[in-house]
Amino acid sequence: MSGLPLLSILIAIPLVAGVICLFLSASGARWTALVATLLDFALSLYLWAQYNPDGAQWQFVEKAGLGGGVSWALGIDGIALLLIVLTAFLMPICIGASWRAIDKRVPEYMAYFLLMQALIMGSFAAQDLFLFYIFFEGGLIPMYFIIGIWGGAERIKASYKFFLYTLAGSVLMLIAMLYMAGTAGTTSIPALMAYDFPKTAQTFLFLAFLASFAVKLPMWPVHTWLPDAHVQAPTAGSVILAGVLLKLGGYGFIRFSLPMFPDGSAQFVPLIFVLSGIAVVYTSLVALVQRDMKKLVAYSSVAHMAFVTFGLFAMNRQGIEGAMLVMLGHGLVSGALFLCVGVVYDRLHTREIERYGGLSDNMPGYALLFMVFTMASVGLPGLSNFPGEFLSSIGTYHASTWAAIVATTGIILGAAYMLWLYWRICFGTSRHADAAAMPDLDLREWWLLAPIALAVIWMGIYPESFIRPMRNDVGRLLVRMERVAPAGDSAPTAGKGTAH
């Protein structure tokens, strides 16, 4: 392994580029941002190539004490690696999506985006409790500006709602972190992942972390900030919100709640299953009646995220690996769907589903790609969401048959609202002259959507490339949770708790 602090560089590139952007012209900022995000993507691919799935749990570790109980400690395992690659992959696409759509205060916009990338990367790479919190919370600030400055008509309200909801959730986590640091005497995340807190304390610690991650993920009933934020945010903001920021919630469950408070987690499995079940059915039904395309996709995000919580709290290998795959798949697909909405919004400046129709006639390329992403979202085998949803459902089935039945209902409902959305937009006769006159995708838009489509197909056909880096990490997690995993009402199967 090279001696360079690669993870620090990964964080520093967007940070420095963001500061530089502030002093540049609009086009200078665009190109700087694009180059910086592409560099970061290349670096993340290099990390992926260098990562040894059979090696130590934490790789690329670096550490420098700051004093006062906080240290600049970075390091990644397979789970963090995959999410970092996802982030780095989506970022240049976001910059590209904002290329023309954002025409005011461009340098500032690019600076916020790059700042956010640095903070997200930091959250995934942080190995110190408080360092994680600083990155995690800090990510709210750029998003607040992106929604609040470049958002739609109701942007101020949406940005406040986003910020205060998430902040209120997170502060309880901070108290829990302070308690953990005091009790365990360390702020190192790897050390805490092996520390056994008293059972009664675990209950409260779990609830405090749940408050934060449930808002972030989001889970029913604290999801209400999400539709507002998505609808008001500019396209790229929605992409990054759905694609990456929501994943911080799932990542938090995997990194903190499950390994640090296994007893606390086990205690609340029924609660999580009930909330996830409600989320799947309720938000799917809500998605069915939306007239706004973006809102529909936003509600579908909530429903998909319920598969993550189902899988994670099934506490078996299929469930957790499935949950991770759902996060990655949803990151790609929901990002792409928001881009698809953005493409037609840029042309017609409305998100009303009614205003479109018959787009397959005048926009065949768009209809083709949109079809790929719709099918992926529905969970068609061979596309990215299928392996994740399938595994997560199997895992859930092992833990609770009833939960699995409810979860799979969500897949059916998902097919209903997505296919109906696709039918209303791309098929039928075009009812409006202006919609029928829209030109097909231009080169820039192909460049944005085609890479995602390729990744979606890759993930559907050969998910092993994504499971491989995290297999051992999931194994370690399962060993940690072995004694508390729910026995389930069906026969438990192999694959439980074996680390390679």
Added chain:
Amino acid sequence: MGRFAALLPELLLSIGGTILMMVAAFTGRRGSGLVSWLAVALLLAATALLVGPPSHAGPVFDGLVSEDLFASFGRAIIYPASAVAIIAAHGWFERGTEHASEYAVLILFAAVGMGVMVSASSLVSLYVGLELQSLASYVLASYRRTDERSAEAGLKYFVLGALASGILLYGISLLYGFTGTMSFTGLAAAFGRGAPSLGLLFGLVFVLAGLAFKASAVPFHMWTPDVYEGAPTPVTMFFGSAPKAAAVLLATRLCVEGLAPATDAWRQIVIFAALASIFLGAIAAYGQTNIKRLLAYSSINNVGFALIGLAAGGARGASSVLFYMAVYVVMTIGAFLCVLWMRDEEGRPIETIASLSGLAQTRPAFAWAFSAFMWSLAGIPPFFGFWPKLLVFRAAIASGYVSLAVAGILGTVIGAYYYMKIIKVMFMDEPAQPFARTRQPVQGALILVAAVVISPLGYLLINSLNAIANRAAGSLF
């Protein structure tokens, strides 16, 4: 002579201040620049005297004052903050009928008073220090005497301050009457002899009430918004920074050194004042349209957090209070320097929040700096203002006051809203009439320094600041 060496900073400032007063009297308006800069030089020289260990650690003058690291730490906050208050006023008063020279001299005397406050280890020196600072402050509040609001602020501050001093004195007389001693160590011994009598408890409550007034903690905060709004802005900046730190540090020393055996008695008072300040400061700030008034509520809110550290108790709690006040003073000074920057085309100061509209587009550097202070005061990471909040909560949790920490941190969420409102106005609203471009290089440099300290770069300071705060707090025990 050794005893006097311990008080060297105060001696320097009081003798220098007296001479400067004479200079000011004879040179009049012409000498105001000279007097101001000399006063700044005196304050910086007094700060330089603090470097290194205290020459005479422990009580001097029969226990009147205690020359320890805690006192040095307090002065290291107070003197530079006072110097900044003089620098910031540069060019502020000249246009009116007032003389800037007297302003500088008054600040010097207030600084002497505050120096005595943080080193006081007897009720007498406590009162003398407090009054010296207060009297200078009353005059400062009404410094722009032709302005109705300034005169009103001064009068209000004086009447209420006199009342608070009366309460404080009454408490002191009760404490003295029931224990027969004025020194903090004597008080500690008296409180240590079994359950305190009713008279002692009354004395304790009255003294704490008097101190809470000076620190503008709820429920003795009523004067704060009016005085902050009415006083000339450099004076408001001064009130928000150094005297506040001095009052909180004085309360810390009194509670830890003098009232330690009665911790159960004062802790509930401090907890109430802390939570009441946090929530009232956060909620009452909602409807404000004047930036100075809003910052007044922000200062009430922030004092509440510092008091959480005090309620936590122990060396760790005291250390978190010191850390908190050090960072708080930087944030407050930075925010008020930004307010001082706000001038209209004719150079008149403007104070409405609405006039900040769209500054991110017309004055981006200003908007970024001001928003950094706002995020930091709100305690949102990655800004450095987050760290002292974390420290006080950590101290509270380490002492077992988890519910106190939970309540306090929920207060930050409510408080975040109004800080964000200012940021929203600057970044998300359409530009209004921009400020006049003023040439204030010194103030600009000070804003820059403060902004760098409270930016994420501030985390590099944690190690050294923590070590100093820990040692300073340790000298109380």
